[in-house]
Amino acid sequence: MDFATxxxxxxSTVRLxxxxxxxxxxxxxxxxxxxxxxxxxxxxxxxxxxxxxIAAVTGSVWLGLLAGIVSxxxxxxxxxxxxxxxxxxxxxxGVAINFLASGLTVLIAQSWFxxxxxxxxxIGAGRFTGITLPFAEALSxxxxxxPIYAELISGHSILVYVAFLMVPLTWFILYRTRxxxxxxxxxxxxxxxxxxxxxxxGLRYAAIAICGLLCGLAGAYLATGLQAGFVRxxxxxxxxxxxxxxxxxxxxxxxxLWACLLFGLLQAVALRYQNIxxxxxxxxxxxxxxxxxILTVIILAGFVGKAIPPRASGEPYxxxx
Amino acid sequence: xxxxxxxxxxxxxLALTAGAALADPALVYDLGGKFDxxxxxxxxxxxxxYVAATGGSYRDIELQSEAQREQALRRFAEAGFNxxxxxxxxxxxxxxxxxxxxxxTKFVTIDGFVNPEEHPNxxxxxxxxxxxxxxxxxxxxxxxxxxTVGFVGGMDVPLIRKFACGYAQGVMxxxxxxxxxxxxxxxxxxxxxxPVKGSELAKAQISQGADVIYAAAGGTGLxxxxxxxxxxxxxxxxxxxxxxxxxxxxxxxxxxxxxxxxQEAMTAGDELETGVMVLGLAENGVGYxxxxxxxxxxxxxxxxxxxxxxxxxxxxxxxxxxxxxDDSCPVLNF
Numbered sequence: 032m033d034f035a036t037x038x039x040x041x042x043s044t045v046r047l048x049x050x051x052x053x054x055x056x057x058x059x060x061x062x063x064x065x066x067x068x069x070x071x072x073x074x075x076x077x078x079x080x081x082x083x084x085i086a087a088v089t090g091s092v093w094l095g096l097l098a099g100i101v102s103x104x105x106x107x108x109x110x111x112x113x114x115x116x117x118x119x120x121x122x123x124x125g126v127a128i129n130f131l132a133s134g135l136t137v138l139i140a141q142s143w144f145x146x147x148x149x150x151x152x153x154i155g156a157g158r159f160t161g162i163t164l165p166f167a168e169a170l171s172x173x174x175x176x177x178p179i180y181a182e183l184i185s186g187h188s189i190l191v192y193v194a195f196l197m198v199p200l201t202w203f204i205l206y207r208t209r210x211x212x213x214x215x216x217x218x219x220x221x222x223x224x225x226x227x228x229x230x231x232x233g234l235r236y237a238a239i240a241i242c243g244l245l246c247g248l249a250g251a252y253l254a255t256g257l258q259a260g261f262v263r264x265x266x267x268x269x270x271x272x273x274x275x276x277x278x279x280x281x282x283x284x285x286x287x288l289w290a291c292l293l294f295g296l297l298q299a300v301a302l303r304y305q306n307i308x309x310x311x312x313x314x315x316x317x318x319x320x321x322x323x324x325i326l327t328v329i330i331l332a333g334f335v336g337k338a339i340p341p342r343a344s345g346e347p348y349x350x351x352x
Numbered sequence: 353x354x355x356x357x358x359x360x361x362x363x364x365x366l367a368l369t370a371g372a373a374l375a376d377p378a379l380v381y382d383l384g385g386k387f388d389x390x391x392x393x394x395x396x397x398x399x400x401x402y403v404a405a406t407g408g409s410y411r412d413i414e415l416q417s418e419a420q421r422e423q424a425l426r427r428f429a430e431a432g433f434n435x436x437x438x439x440x441x442x443x444x445x446x447x448x449x450x451x452x453x454x455x456x457t458k459f460v461t462i463d464g465f466v467n468p469e470e471h472p473n474x475x476x477x478x479x480x481x482x483x484x485x486x487x488x489x490x491x492x493x494x495x496x497x498x499x500t501v502g503f504v505g506g507m508d509v510p511l512i513r514k515f516a517c518g519y520a521q522g523v524m525x526x527x528x529x530x531x532x533x534x535x536x537x538x539x540x541x542x543x544x545x546x547p548v549k550g551s552e553l554a555k556a557q558i559s560q561g562a563d564v565i566y567a568a569a570g571g572t573g574l575x576x577x578x579x580x581x582x583x584x585x586x587x588x589x590x591x592x593x594x595x596x597x598x599x600x601x602x603x604x605x606x607x608x609x610x611x612x613x614x615q616e617a618m619t620a621g622d623e624l625e626t627g628v629m630v631l632g633l634a635e636n637g638v639g640y641x642x643x644x645x646x647x648x649x650x651x652x653x654x655x656x657x658x659x660x661x662x663x664x665x666x667x668x669x670x671x672x673x674x675x676x677x678d679d680s681c682p683v684l685n686f
Contacts, residue, residue, distance in 0.1 A: 039559045043552050147387015149571075152578070152597070257548050259578050262571050263385060267546040302535070302549065303556045317539055 034175075038182045040299050045187060046257060048295025049194045050075070050266075053249035054273035055280065055287045056201050057242040062282060063205065064238030065218040065343040067121040070110055070128030071246060072270025078103040078250025080136035083150040083261035084143065086157040092255050095157065099254075100247030106132065107243030115235050118347035129270075137263045148263040150254075159188035159256040188256040190248060197245070201284040214238055218341035221348040231348045249273075275327040281338045294323045377402070377618040378433035379412040380424050382440030384544050384570040386414050390591040391570065391610060395439045395462070397592075398614030406619060418541075421446040429454040434622045435475075437614055439463065441511055447474055458624045460617045462610055463511065468627045475626040477613045481511070482518030483665055484606045484638030485566070486672045487658050488588050489522020491640065492564040493530050494654045495586055495603050500531040502562035504553050504576045506569035507543040508536035510676050515568040515590070515606075517681035518672055524683050525670075526657065533557050534684055537572050547575025554579040554587075564588065564603060577602060586649065595645040603649050605641040613637070634666045 054071045061068040081102035086095025106128055113124040137148035144150055164185035171181035205211040213234055217224045221231045253269075254261045276294055280286035301319035330338050379399050381392045399410050411433060413424050425446055428436045435458035438447065444464030451459050451471040459466075459474045466474040492501045501523055505512040520532045535553045537543040550572035554565055558579075565580050566588040567573030573590060574597070580587035581598035589595065589605030613631065617624055631637020640658065642650060664670040675681050 036559075039556065043555065047548075047552065141387075147385060147389075147393070149387070149389075149574075253548060257551060258575060259582075260574075262545060262547050262574060264542070264545050265547060267542050267548070298549075299552070302552050316536075320538065 034178070036303075038178060040296075040303055042183050043299035043302065044292060044295040045183065045191060046295075047298045048291045049187075049191045050249045050253050050257075050269055051273045051276055051291040051294055052194045052288065053197070053245050053252065054270055055276045055291050056197055056284065057245035057249065058274055058277045059201065059280075059282060059284060059287060060214070060238045060245070061242040062277065062344050063218045063341055064214050064235045065221060065341055065346065065348070066111070066114060066235055066239055067125065067345045068110065068239070068242060069122055069125030069274065070106065070132075070270075071273055072266055072268070073125075073129035073132030074103040074106045074243060074246035075250040075253065075270050076129075076132040076136055076264070076266045077106050078247040079254035079265055080140060080150070080250075080261045082247075082251035083153065083254035083258075084140065086153050086255050087144075087151045087260070090155070090157050092153075092157055092159055095255055096248075096251045099251035100244055103247035103250060104240060104243030107239045107246070111236050111239045114347060115232055115239075118349065121345055121347070133264060136261070140261065140263070150261040153255060153259040157255070158259050159190060159252070161186040161188055188252070190252040190256050193248065194252075195288075198284050198288045201287075205284065210237075215341075217348075218343050221343050222351075225348070225350060231350075235348075272323050275323050278338050278340075279323075279327050279330050281330075281336070282341060293326075297322050375432050375434040375622060376408065377410045377621065378428040378436045379410055379614065379618075380421075380428070380436065380438040380443065381412065381414045382438075382442060383415055383417075383541050384440075386412070388544075388570050389594060389597070390573065390589075391608070392439055394592045394608065394610035395437070395614045398611030399437075399618060401611060402615045402618040405615070408618070410618060418442075422450055425450045425459070426453075429457040429459075434458055435460050435617055435620075435624050437462070437617050439610065439614075441465075441509070444476070447471075458622060458626060460624070462613055465628070473626055475617065475624060476628045477617075478628065478630045479608050479610075479637050480630060480632030480672075480674070481515050481606070481608060481638060482521075482672050482674050483633045484608065484640065485515045485518030485568075486522035486525070486665070487633075487640050487662060488566060488604055488606045489519040489524075490526040490658050490661060491522075491604055491650070491654050492519070492566060492586075492588055493523040493526035494651075494657065495649065496527075496530065496562075496564045498561045498563045499527060499529060500533065500561035500563065502554070502557035502560075502565035503532060503534040504550060504557070504565060504567045504569050504573065505534070505536040506538075506572050507541060508539050510679065512536065512568055513681065514675040515566075517675040517684055519566050520681065520684040521672055522661075525661070531561070532684055533560055533562055537569055544570035544572060546572050547578070550575030551579040555583070558583050558585060566590070566606070568606075589641070593641040593643065595641055595643055599645040600648065602646060604646055607639045607641050609637050609639075632665075633662055 078099035082095040082099030085098035113119040114121040140148045167181045167185035170177045217234045276290040280290040437460040439462045441463040447459045462477045465476045503516045516534045523530045554576045564586045567576035568590045577587045581601040586603040591608045594605045595602045
């Protein structure tokens with residue numbers, strides 16, 4: 032494998048890891064506050080559809096992005112209403128979100144555009160295009176560093192950079208702000224937070240609102256950054272891989288970055304080299320596709336460190352009367 | 353009162369027989385969905401052509417999961433629809449298990465194969481996709497400047513390998529030194545609907561030098577075509593005419609006349625002859641698309657070469673190897 036090929040694989044890794052990273056951080060906020068979110072997939076799908084549809088109608092990708100965020104946040108609100116306010120089962124509510132998004136997107140797309148559950152192809156300003164970072168052209172002749180900067184770091188759509196900036200931002204919010212401390216506390220011991228006079232319900236709603244925002248970015252990136260339009264079920268299980276990455280990362284932001292990059296790399300390698308010939312034996316492409324899940328199971332089984340979820344996650348908070 | 357009951361019974365019986373005599377055809381789409389701009393949409397167009405030509409009507413269903421296959425067949429058969437036309441190779445097993453229970457209903461499986469001796473009421477329609485793919489492969493090789501062309505398949509199944517193998521043979525026929533990069537999107541039905549992966553595969557192939565990419569991948573193919581258009585290279589569509597999706601960027605489309613097959617099956621109604629039918633170049637069952645959108649891309653030289661190859665294949669002078677005949681391809685390693 033030469034240097035250029037390596038760069039192409041890593042470039043592909045960055046593109047594939049970005050939606051995972053958004054969704055993983057979305058899940059992180061939600062689960063750190065004690066709300067298990069299996070509905071990441073559905074929210075991404077809803078956002079992908081809304082962003083593509085609005086971008087197609089208005090011709091503006093920014094309005095599309097806004098619509099994507101709004102729709103994912105609405106989905107989050109439904110999840111919150113069911114599992115925070117009415118104290119329903121968070122898993123069931125999340126699964127319901129997935130089904131709702133899967134059916135609703137195709138239904139609305141069909142009645143709106145009549146193209147069989149897809150949106151028209153986006154053109155011109157309806158899409159996010161790659162942005163060339165300053166000096167990319169000038170530096171590209173510098174050995175090693177030049178190509179890395181010009182090929183790998185420059186030339187992605189703006190949402191990719193936003194995703195990577197979200198990691199330190201998430202870390203800062205969670206570990207260096209009062210809101211973050213309370214958010215983590217509400218996922219571990221909501222009764223303590225309540226005793227301190229801070230609203231558990233309010234904090235959890237805030238967390239799922241952030242979750243909706245990030246899922247909106249993930250969906251918009253899929254439909255308007257990577258693709259030029261929405262196709263039914265286009266998330267293709269990325270929400271679940273993001274959940275696996277979240278467990279793999281043990282619910283921590285920097286680890287989430289590495290987990291998503293690793294899973295993205297696995298996908299990129301699987302796409303580039305269908306069957307990997309190691310001389311002695313051939314690794315079939317299915318193994319690469321299954322690796323994220325296998326790794327997560329290994330982590331969960333406690334072979335490599337221990338993944339302990341936030342203590343109060345999955346439990347609706349009921350104030351004692 | 354008894355007279356009333358008799359009248360009611362008689363009219364009910366009459367209504368039932370009337371319904372049976374005027375049996376409408378039914379159409380079952382595969383998991384790719386009705387408007388996939390490709391295979392299933394071709395079936396839909398055929399059904400609509402039947403309505404336009406005969407004034408008849410039909411019922412259709414889009415399957416959402418594997419579990420619905422048999423259920424949909426039984427529902428249609430019990431409701432008296434005849435024939436029940438289905439698309440996709442995955443329908444052959446459910447049909448084989450259902451057909452014996454409804455001997456008066458005729459089932460059609462497009463792309464699937466059901467043994468006609470065991471199930472005399474089933475028509476299996478097969479296409480010689482390898483022949484059509486051979487022609488577009490020739491065109492791809494002639495349009496390519498780098499001498500490297502790509503193939504992106506959907507789910508890794510023998511049918512898609514048949515496309516890939518025919519394509520590679522066509523490429524080699526036009527340019528023996530050419531390189532063919534063949535990739536499959538996945539091994540689950542999700543591989544038919546993952547345009548993001550399609551894009552990444554196309555990008556990977558472009559970086560390896562491919563400048564014409566043939567996508568036989570349903571909805572995933574839309575991502576391939578999009579990326580090819582974005583990166584300013586050519587692509588080849590499949591099943592339906594996809595030239596209009598990116599005018600001037602889609603070299604041609606390998607046409608599979610599913611529409612004609614569906615229309616003919618529906619028009620035949622319960623007179624339909626069952627058995628096995630193979631539609632190849634000679635029957636115009638497969639071919640390539642030429643319209644306003646790709647006129648400028650097809651040179652006279654290409655057209656002559658391809659039409660000549662077509663005649664030779666029909667005459668039996670050129671044999672295109674069929675992957676599904678022995679599960680191997682002489683010119684391509686998967």
